[in-house]
Amino acid sequence: MTLPAGAVKLARRPVPSLVRSSHSGRVRWGDRIALGALLLVTLLAAFGPLLAPDDPNARVGAAFQAPSAGHLFGTDDIGRDVFTRVLSGIALTWLPGLTIIAGGVIVGGIVGLLSGAFGGWIDTVLQRLTDLFLVLPATLIAIAVVAALGPGLVNSVVAVSVFWWPWYSRIMRGEIKTLAARPHVEAARLAGASRLRLLTRYLLPGAVPAMVVAATLDVANVVLVLALFSFLGLGAPAPSPELGAMSARSLESLTTAWWLPIVPAVVIFLLAFAANVAGDGVRRMLQSV
Amino acid sequence: MKRFLLLRLAGLVGVLVVMTAVVFVLRQLLPADPARAAVGPNAPESVVAAKRVELGLDQPLYLQFGRYLDHLFLHGDLGQSSRTSRPVGGDIIGALPASLELVVAAVLVAIVIGLVLALGELLLPWAKPIRWILLAGASAPIFLTGLLGLLLLWFKWHLLPGGGRSGLADAPTGPTGFLTVDSLLAGRPLLAWDAVQHLALPALTLGLPMGVAVGRALWSSLLGTMRQDYVRTARSKGLTEGQVVRRHALRNSAAAPLSMAGLQIGLILANLLIVERIFAWPGIGLYTVQSLGTDDLTAVLGVALVTGAAYIVINALVDLAQAVADPRVSL
């Protein structure tokens, strides 16, 4: 009794879309807004300097002017426009942050993928390596590395990146390992899928949500760590308008010219906050929390 | 268990060797000359040269490295600080209790915050704002939270003291090195209270990010756990939602937040540098900052090794805690 084609009609089930939380079934506007904010920040980082009214390094007036219509966030200790500097500063914090995350995701992802997919001695070696990096107090050592290599944005990014990937390697390896043990991967192997195809079509896509979630949640961390670096004077050299450095060097003015340390710190805060909220949102979407 | 301990110990030694090697390489790259750092800017070159010989810096790097390892592992000797001209080990032991007390307090704060965050979100519908407040707290750069806290709670409102470990003189340097504990042991509750007050703000500043991170991890794994069959079983036993969470869900959700806590300890160690500076807390963070400022690399290396070791031990403890929380995990 071969069933004729079409004998069993397909009752189509709804496709869960990305932007829909699985338990309430309603689109969360908050999550959309958070994601939008993330995008906006990235655009701002890319094009913010074009919007700035002044040259970030030019002295445009008297020092320590309080916020006013002329200078939205006032002027700093040598009379530069804080609004301009903050706008240019977003790029210096945000883009390196994204770079570090991207680097971590790529390097960690590849290491974790190889480790999880191949197993055996490759896994052992890569895992020991990952463990080594994981057990080092990363931020502390990165600080030492930057101190040794000399302060600067590139060095900071390199130093942080060196310690940022192991976490992703762990996530990726864990995901791949669980996926690889699932029958569907076994079935693909039986179906004769090549190793490359197994990796790229059957394993990798399954690990993507976890990695994306981890990465978005991580943006805030990186932003704060970079702020810490520039606060410690390890970031871009003066007169670069780095937010952490701007805040750090004017901390002493907290009681006399509050906007100098507070505005850049609040901008860092907003960046991290947007990233945090968006991270939660992405997690809700992708992991149906 | 024995196997676990042995493995961890071997790992510890391995990591310490690697860290030492890394720092030795860094030291070569570092622009500052340790001999010059040890004698001050005004000293003539002859004095610097003599110091260089004294510190063994004229020898090949592998010899220096070998000597350092030899001293470290056979004598527990971390070398001599060029800044204080004292053994680095002694300096660190002197500074460690203060940091340890602060970190312990911060972790306690973090646990409380984490629990409040996760359980509040889960059990109390009206607790939503807590999440936003805490999320905001975790998004603030640590120097901002620290300074604003200090500015408001101490300078403006005089609610808390403004830095240091204690405002009172002749604090006991008693057995534990924890001022809170020692004062109690010495029968001086007032001093202990004073110490707690001094501890409050830095611990909060330090513990907030960890608390939120742990709380989020706990929350999301609780959400998963609450959908487990055994939670349904617990509910079917007629337990209240609170009992269900406390007795059945919490322990089963411990793994992820514990890992997160282990990870966050690393961040706390880095943040110690800033927090101890802001709050004039006489611990290893302050010691490190001052040593960095004077290019005292032996001291920095010593601190890195000690904190690295501590970090590894803490993470081993985290693994232990996970095994305790879940009987299925064997070490």
Add this chain to the structure above:
Amino acid sequence: TAGGTSGTQTGTTNSTGAAPDTSLKTALQTDIATFDPDNNFEVAGLGAILAVYQGLVAYGPGTTKIQGLLAKSWTVSPDGLTYTFTLRDGVKFGSGKSMTSADVKASFERRMSSKFVLNYFLAGVASMQTPAPNLFVVKLKSPEPGLLDSFCSPWGPKIVGPDGLGTHKAGDQSAAWLTDHADGTGPFLLSSFVRGQGYKFDRNPNYWGEKPAMSSVSAKIVPDIGQQVLQVQNGDLDLVQHGYPFTQLASLPAGLQVEAYDDLGLEMAFINPTRNLKSAAQRTKVKAGLNPAGWINDAFGKYATPAKSLYPSAMLTPAKPYQWPTASSVADVAVPPLEIGYAAGEAGVQQRVADLLISQLGSVGIKATARSLSDAEPSNFAKNLNKAPDIFLAQNNPDSADPGSQAGLFYTTGGGLNIFGYSNPAADKLFATANATVDIGKRNALYDQGAQLIFDDGGFVPLADVKDVIVHRGGLKNFGTKPGVPWNVDFGTITR
């Protein structure tokens, strides 16, 4: 001085009560690394060490005049090789033991040991004798006209008591014990030394001189200057000895007062002649961009004056004013983008100066960036000058007020802080002659001429005489500040 007298302010602190408070609360930004007077080369804790230890001679208050301290008087042999000190009578150590020439000799011998960092102060000593308990003779290998100045230096030889040298010798010349204990002849005793937290000093009951007004002094560690500012405003500190931000001096909260004094730390730009600024024309153009007249007020307010010469004003006055090139007068040479380094130690100040300089250099068409450098970094510049910054900004204190120490340290070929390896043979020759000249006037003229040559060549550019500023809660007087002892007040003289 801006502080002046202030009779109007009476006991505002809440805890003092009626009786005048005789304790002083101050703060330090960093630990006193070691309290050993033969090992400590820092600036920040000098006041504390000088309150406990004393040398044979010292500069008088507010001057660079040499006065006797533990030595009542001294003579110098005509060949400049033999110095005979007559010690003051009745000097006792904190332990109550009397000081004799043997203690002085023992202290000097300790200082000369290669183990101690500051041994170079006595590197020229050939031998020492103690012909009588109150007579101490030093013989030199070659004449050193600056020797007494170096004895006056805050880092110069101090007399350590027999407790410090004998009882706790322990095979290391008391190096361990003296790190956090003290045995000196000063007005105060070191009564507590808690690393990372602070120090306490109590009046020395056996002090030979006039009893200090303060019965005790506490100096706690407050690493963040912002915190010190808040604490002095809040009454937790009586004074901020150093580092109060210049930007805030103009608008101090009510009740705070400023005491400003000159020191020997000249704000100076070191020029790297090997990398981007090889030609004198380029250096001249940079010099025009550095001219302090354009930015000094923005950086320091009224607490600095444009430098008159390559020597701090308190050390030497130039015979003729330096000629600053102007933007319009300089040749039109190309200057590549420059890198400015500045000393991290006083980051707040130097960073602002760097920022201002970047802006002003921009106005003569020179691009620049700036970064902070650790203290020991500049001494390594010479190893690879092509990687070193083009300009280094710092405010360094020479060991003493002798212009020779300034010239020797910075401007002479091979000088300890001649970090870019600048060499000017003509100037070197003048300095060498000066070093061997005993007559003060002639010496100073030679040093002056040499420095003029270097300035014209653009090897070093003096920027500003910056005053040291003390901010206090009012009512404090007699700070006992000296140009040769930067950043610190004299705990022995201060009164309320």
Add this chain to the structure above:
Amino acid sequence: MAAARRPGRESARSLSSPMSVIEVSGPIRLDSRNYKGYGLAMTREQARLAPNPGLPGAQRSLPAFAAGGRPSGDGPALVVRDLTVTMHRDGQTNHPLKGLDLTIGRGEIVALVGESGSGKSTLGLAIQGLLPAESRPQTTGSIVLDDIEVVGAPERTLRQLRRTQLGSVFQDPMTSLNPTMTIGRQLREVMGGDGDPAKWLERVGIGEPVGKLRAYPHELSGGQRQRIMIAIAMCRRPVLVVADEPTTALDVTVQARVLELIRELRDQTGTAFLFVTHDLSVAASIADRIAVLYAGRLAEIGDVTQVMNAPAHPYTAALLEARFTIGVTKDRPLPTLPAAAGEPEQGCLFAPRCLLVTAECTKVTPELAPISQHAGAAACLHTEKVSAELWTRVADAWPADPPTRTDTPVVKVDNLSKVYHRRGTHDLTRALDGVELSVDEGECVALVGESGSGKSTLLRIIAGLVLPTVGSVAVTEKQPQMVYQDASASLTPWLSIGELVGERLRHKVSGQTKLDRATRQKLIGEALARVGLDPCAARLRPHQLSGGQRQRVAVARAVVVPPRLLLCDEPVSAMDVSLAASILNLLESLRRELRMAVLFVTHDLAAARFVADRIVVMQDGRIVESGPSDQIVRDPRHAYTRELLASMPEHGPVTA
């Protein structure tokens, strides 16, 4: 009845030992027919007019508890009236229950059967007030448990009810116990101060009870865990226990023992059971009455033997006939229901799949009404036309002859052993121990055995996924293909059906040249059609299909290039009867058509007999018996095979 029971209950409180309670209360066997009148003949209209018929003192609530007295209402254990549940998921609104009426007498066991998705679990959860809050459930109608209204009751009342009046046993014993709490604590948590957990362990048949109290769930076997769940559910002597497929995850032998235990306990304590299952045989072996649920409505209800002998609803009849019992004929496919295709807006919900459908059926919604076949009730307009053989005529003969068997084996396994190391310990598990097996071309061999006997391991070694520790496997040239138990886990969620099925076409297909895209598409379409799916399905993703459809996709993937040997690892054991039957039919017809050899793993002897030419029985990694399937079933030699056979819940009539 109530009066007879009361003394026992009262004494339960006065006596400290639960064992003595049993003696005092004595076996109570309730006659379910006493309650037959309840609700069965009542229309929904009537129910609305008299919301709580025959329930004196319904709506009575907490004070009785507060006073400390154990509630002892006189009414039935459970009365469900016009229960409608609405839930939301994935932006969709579902109505799992649509006006359900059900009454359970005290001490009665009512089996609730129905295909997957019919609302069985939902009813169980609704009774306990445990519908998942995140689905925003809306419940209307009434559920009266021991005279207390559950619908709309405050959470406090519900908790109190669950604590004292309600027990529950869930399907999966592996996940239903808290893995981080000792058995003792989990038991004590329900018992409170009174009662001895060890005694209860003993009572549910766990040896060494005192030691086991300190054990964690993972240290126990599935059967033991389910016994503990039962102990937890029963130790408060509740009025009703909701058991949601409590034996589905267990081995047949274990299942038989657990069923026995449930019956025993019921007899001792007088607790009523709502026993959810999709296995009619299980229902027949344990229940007093059976309720057949279809799409959220009761299709039929009545005495279990009567219903099984003379079903009055076409759906019930279909379920009964789809059963593959040990005696079912192998000559033709199992009769199956057509697959569900959405619910009609109005009329009988079963109409689209019904043989007897008339125009009226699509307009009028049939109410539950007394019928002629038995003393129960059914909701069908054409009950008189329903008979036990209703569906038999649907099934035609097999489309093709069985493949000719040759003596050339497609796989030959020699002295195969596999040893696993338990992680972190030095313990060894002998998954396979000297197994010899060969499958001839075109032969179908069924591998049966209890859980952990090494069936899957053997299969995976043959497939080349696992290497044996000792021994050799000789497979003919082509890679065997595999069909897994859990279809959804065996399909990659993010790939389209077409890509999944086409995977094998991308690589060295029979011909050496690579196939072009169009050919591949064509072959994929053919494969899908062959397994009875619309070829358009190629564009869908697995989660858009139903469970049965997913298994068909898995089969399509296996046969898109027909393998010489098809390995099936319990492909139907997670499915309800009619789905399982249709998949078995599919596999058998494909085997005949494509002339494949099949190695079929199952723990169900009936299924084994139906599909296989030969049955191989495994125990503890060894083959203990092997022979032609009918012979094994008729004349088992090995004790273990006999035990397997004896454990089969073979009750009710067998369609021949």
